[in-house]
Amino acid sequence: MSLRPFHLAFPVHDLAAARAFWGDLIGCREGRSADTWVDFDFYGHQIVAHLVPEMAQGPVGANPVDGHGVPVPHFGIVLEKEDWQALADRLTVAGVDFGIKPYVRFAGKVGEQATxxxxxxxxxxxxxxxxxxLDQLFATA
Incomplete structure (x- = not known):
């Protein structure tokens, strides 16, 4: 089975802020856009920020994982370790408020990962x- 790019659409309340965050800070190239949405190249995958100005921030769930409350829902991607570290450093310098600061989860265990x-x-x-x-991505034992 060959890997294919995924597509994910998500709501934003401000397209200019989305462009600054996803484009300038995260480094995603902008693709097509209209007055109410913007495509971004998310490490070879297509994510689309859809403008929903009246979106309300309701309560977010969390599940315990390795001693942290992991927010649900969430999305993201698996990067090469060097790219992950460079992004973590860039976000730290930019003063991003981490819900869970960069660390190694499941250290020394099956599925060890930086997150x-x-x-x-x-x-x-x-x-x-x-x-x-990367062989640990779906490892169970």
Whole structure:
């Protein structure tokens, strides 16, 4: 089975803020756009910020994982370790408020991964992760 790019659409309350965050800070190239949406190249995948100005930020659920409350829902991507570290450093310098600061989850165990959680300007929860060994992505034992 060959890997294919995924598509994800999500709500934002301000397209200018979305462009600044996803384009300038995260580094996603902008694709097509209209007055109410913007496509971004999210590491080879298509994400689309759809303008929903009246969106309300309701309560967000969380599940315990490795001693942290992981926000639900969330989305993200698995990066190469060097790219993950560069992004973590860039976000730290930019003063991004991490919901879960960059750290190594499941250290020394099956599925060991570097992870971090933060929110975009519209409150969407994002997880970026990396594996020293990508074969651990779906490992169970």
């Amino acid at each position: 971090m959680f933060f929110r975009d300007p519209s409150g969407n929860a994002i997880e970026m992760k990396a594996f020293a060994d």
